[in-house]
Amino acid sequence: MQAGLAERASVDFVLTLRRRWADTLYPALGRQYREQLAAVGTMDEQDVRELPAYPWFSWLERGAQKMLWRAVMDALATPPATPSAAAAEAAVDVDPALQLPAWYTDWDIHVQPGGIWSSERAAAVYEQGAKLVMLGENDDYAFHRVFVETALPARDWRRIVDLGCGFGKSAWPLKARFPDAEVVGIDLAAPCLRLAARRASERGLEIRWRQACVTATGLDAGSADLVTSTMLIHEMPVAALEALFVECRRILAPGGTLRFLDFQPTGDFLRDMAMREHGARNNEPYMPGMMAADLPAMAEAAGLCHARWVAFDERGAGRLQALEWPERSEWHFPWAVLEAECPA
Template sequence: MSSPFQPALSHPMLPEASHDEMAQQLFVRDLKMWLGSEIEPLQGELARKLDPGATHNDRDAETFARLHEQPAFRSWAGTFRASQELMWDDVWHSVERQGDALDTLAQEATLGSLTLDPDFVPPAYLVDGHVHIMPGGYAFDAPGVRQGAMMDRGGAVYMLGRNGGFLNDGRGKTVLGHLYALYPDLQPKRILELGCGVGTSLVPVAQAFPEAETYGLDVGASMLRYAHARAGHMGAAIHFVQGDAEHAPFPDGDFDLVFSAALMHETSAEAIGQILAESRRLLRPGGVAIHLEVPSRYDSLDLWSQIRAQVERDYNNEPAWQAATSADYDALMRAAGFDDVAVGFQDAAWAPQPGQGGFGGESKGVFRSWFVASGRQRG
């Protein structure tokens, strides 16, 4: 599958873009960058002008409501939403064009395994809402591997290439960085990612521990079919299982390392505590859980960033964003029974090495660090 439009850091399952499709995807990426870097700062200025006395944690909701009376804000927010819809539309058409070929290629991937549950009922928050406007949502079982292919290609465009380009593996490498920094003794024999999506974070972790048996759990059948094929074509033998991270279909103490990456903000306030507790149940004594999230805490955001989080909720179908960035992970992890709880910001890692990796109390910003809560099951 080589073409001038196939990026160098890629894999065989990634849908290719034709000349015109690539032009559309680059247009959407540049539109998003322009909206974010040139137009969004003007919205922050407008918010401050509307209510000069407003501060974060104070009148963020009122200022957000007042912004809606401003045509400039409505234009920006509407265009932001339209850019997201346009992105999925472009990527879906490109995936649909090559869907049959991708299904055939998926059949050739034999490493690892795929366990789908025809009776699986996904959690209501993933059925009712299509997070970040992805058509059909995560739980949608599009034919074959199409939904997964759309999520993979669309996810890389959505991240504007800043999370490891088309491999989109920056989060997984940062989980490894955290493991190497805080738990250098752990040599996991069994690894599980809760909410693995198409496996972009799981593959680098599996590759770092090739002797381990590695599992990925998620809700969507099409996504998991794609994840299995994608990992297999990358040489990673991973077992993908359909299930709910709140009630994972594995016995107690089954894993040495359980992690999640950008899962919590796509669940619900109630689910976050349940998933943290579930991750402890799944660990053997001595095992470690690492949960990585977006690199911000709601309370410490400035006024505009808090309003921006509300824009994510209302214009990008991200209803749990605020809950996930406000949850008290330290208390929740301790309540779940974890020891050695660590909560803070892990430097984004691109080539994680044992003994390296900065972890501390300050976020360095988006794509430079990630929020992480981790802990050990001491039995």
């Protein structure tokens, strides 16, 4: 970002606020919860909402998110147009007839004003905001590299399809790790795809970018041997998820592999409640439905097999062996990988 001192100060302020929200306020809420639970024996969601730290935790989550977008929008300069950027963008396979689903456009996802699909600037704002949401600790997109390195089997993939690729940060490491594979990134948002194409060309990565709904990719049946998604499925209603698994079954070749990185409940009452309410506070209305649904059963009903969730630790270990996370006092997203295979 080409920001002056005032804009950088705003970004630093929001980042620090978010860090303290996660590493100080959430543990304080946890202490209050455990003390109260020990005193009264049982607590429900309303009891949690009445704890002294809860209104602070709740308000700051949404308030800091709004501040984040404001700070990024103030700080973001328009990049100069260059012939190489124009060439990269022109190669994106945009579908002018595509109707974006209402469930996708009706919400300003992540509280970003105007959503991520409405303009080139919206995509650029999203790119910068996405770095800050990871508390500034993902500047080199280590998170997605850890996913690619630990959650995907090392094989000679011929075609990898990254569903809901956004501005490309999930697709670039696929091509970097599997340079001989054809990598196809699919998303509904044409501005994000154009940004993805520009960034891929800056990195020297040749990736195909295609505008489509992940429930109707337009790819040939049996033409993919690995299908991935990161942070996609919690943004889709359950009915669309059913259609997504049917489409994955259709495009996967016999013996093909599916790996989706998203969230699962942890079994910790406070964490799971905070996560459900995060969906409402962060304008991600379909997240609770996705987390409550039995997605392995849904994947198997669509004809996939060996479907199961395992936990994911974004700090470096990546994919874990079971759906169990290491103990952590700070707020963190309960990352998990949904794994399934296509029958041979």
